[in-house]
Amino acid sequence: MEFQILDDGHVTSAAGWRVATAACEIKYTGRDDLALLVSDLPCTSAAIFTTNKVKAAPVRYDLALMQRSAGILRGLVVNAGNANACTGPDGDAAASAMARAVESQLGLDADTVFVMSTGTIGVPMPVAKIVAGIERAAETLSPANGIAAARAIMTTDTRPKHLALRLTLPSGTPVTLGGMAKGAGMIHPNMATLLAIVTSDVAIAPNVLDAALRRAADLSFNSISIDGDTSTNDTLLLMCNGIAGNSPIDELESADGAAFLAALTQLCRSLAQEVVRDGEGATRFVTISVRGARSHADAKLAAMTIAKSPLVKTALHGADPNWGRVLCALGYSGAELDPERVVLHFGGMKVLEDGLPLSFDEAAASDILNLAEVAIDADLGLSSGEATVWTCDFSAEYVRINAEYRT
Numbered sequence: 072m073e074f075q076i077l078d079d080g081h082v083t084s085a086a087g088w089r090v091a092t093a094a095c096e097i098k099y100t101g102r103d104d105l106a107l108l109v110s111d112l113p114c115t116s117a118a119i120f121t122t123n124k125v126k127a128a129p130v131r132y133d134l135a136l137m138q139r140s141a142g143i144l145r146g147l148v149v150n151a152g153n154a155n156a157c158t159g160p161d162g163d164a165a166a167s168a169m170a171r172a173v174e175s176q177l178g179l180d181a182d183t184v185f186v187m188s189t190g191t192i193g194v195p196m197p198v199a200k201i202v203a204g205i206e207r208a209a210e211t212l213s214p215a216n217g218i219a220a221a222r223a224i225m226t227t228d229t230r231p232k233h234l235a236l237r238l239t240l241p242s243g244t245p246v247t248l249g250g251m252a253k254g255a256g257m258i259h260p261n262m263a264t265l266l267a268i269v270t271s272d273v274a275i276a277p278n279v280l281d282a283a284l285r286r287a288a289d290l291s292f293n294s295i296s297i298d299g300d301t302s303t304n305d306t307l308l309l310m311c312n313g314i315a316g317n318s319p320i321d322e323l324e325s326a327d328g329a330a331f332l333a334a335l336t337q338l339c340r341s342l343a344q345e346v347v348r349d350g351e352g353a354t355r356f357v358t359i360s361v362r363g364a365r366s367h368a369d370a371k372l373a374a375m376t377i378a379k380s381p382l383v384k385t386a387l388h389g390a391d392p393n394w395g396r397v398l399c400a401l402g403y404s405g406a407e408l409d410p411e412r413v414v415l416h417f418g419g420m421k422v423l424e425d426g427l428p429l430s431f432d433e434a435a436a437s438d439i440l441n442l443a444e445v446a447i448d449a450d451l452g453l454s455s456g457e458a459t460v461w462t463c464d465f466s467a468e469y470v471r472i473n474a475e476y477r478t
Contacts, residue, residue, distance in 0.1 A: 086315065088110055098152030105201060106220040116137070116280070131163065132163065146184050147187065151223065153188060169184075221251040235250070242317060244316060247271065247315070249338075267307045269335070274320065290339075361450075363412075363454065366454070371460065378460050394423050419446070
């Protein structure tokens with residue numbers, strides 16, 4: 072399937088989408104910290120939320136909203152600087168007030184606006200500031216503000232994360248998908264501390280959309296780890312307004328369904344990888360591939376255990392080809408393993424075969440790891456299960472950022 076990656080594509084690249092931003096001074100000064108996104112038509116929508124039992128007020132609001140609305144939405148309001156988590160009944164009221172303010176300001180039906188928040192946990196939401204920001208943003212909605220919106224939702228991110236791609240469905244209709252994400256720390260399935268919003272102009276049935284989103288998430292946002300922590304606000308939202316005019320996709324296994332899924336997966340994977348590349352204090356983008364596992368689930372378990380090992384990640388930061396740390400992580404991962412069948416490669420250099428170390432050039436191996444892009448490949452030699460995940464190294468800068476996050 073061929074996709075056209077749009078130059079500077081963003082969350083409003085698809086037809087029928089407008090966005091605006093505002094500076095509310097929730098935590099930051101001198102920058103926008105609120106984004107308002109709206110579709111010209113009602114949208115079929117699907118969402119995936121954090122599995123953390125400690126859920127922020129907007130997550131609780133949105134879980135109930137998706138039930139009340141049957142997944143038919145018109146827009147989204149998202150703020151940075153305050154997570155609205157562990158804020159009690161006042162936090163629940165704040166999340167509801169944000170949605171109601173957008174619906175009132177734009178004349179939308181009740182229960183059609185989704186709410187996202189990100190930032191510091193346990194701080195009361197400055198509702199009056201946010202409502203005033205919503206009122207200002209509502210006056211400047213435009214398809215041209217997509218990149219500004221990606222900037223507005225940043226917290227410890229160093230750069231905005233946005234992308235759009237276009238494809239022609241096998242049935243002949245061109246459709247576009249756009250998206251934005253934020254996240255740089257507390258990143259790990261399921262979901263990860265991130266917010267991600269994907270929009271499209273495709274027409275698609277609700278059950279098909281939900282299935283597509285879950286498949287795409289498994290191969291993207293649920294295949295990354297920065298530090299092994301899953302937070303309270305993690306949310307992935309997909310909204311499709313049908314303006315492209317294609318015959319609604321009602322089977323994921325159809326030609327159009329498969330094409331949409333491939334495009335959605337590509338978009339989500341690219342955004343997820345950008346989150347990893349911008350990991351807090353990260354100096355290396357690391358691809359970990361495991362094959363020869365008993366199943367895909369075992370391969371992913373093994374790969375993710377390597378990805379979240381502090382010892383592996385610190386070794387990568389120091390460009391230390393310490394294969395023992397990788398083999399150790401495989402051993403405690405819970406995946407089925409025969410150590411005598413394991414083969415390991417660092418960046419194409421074989422360092423372990425049949426569970427035994429090979430004689431290799433340590434300096435050359437260190438050079439391979441002393442790059443911005445690093446690969447670790449493990450073959451478990453058991454069957455055909457395989458999986459790929461993405462992570463980054465641990466640096467002193469990661470410690471500094473998180474030691475000083477509140478102060």
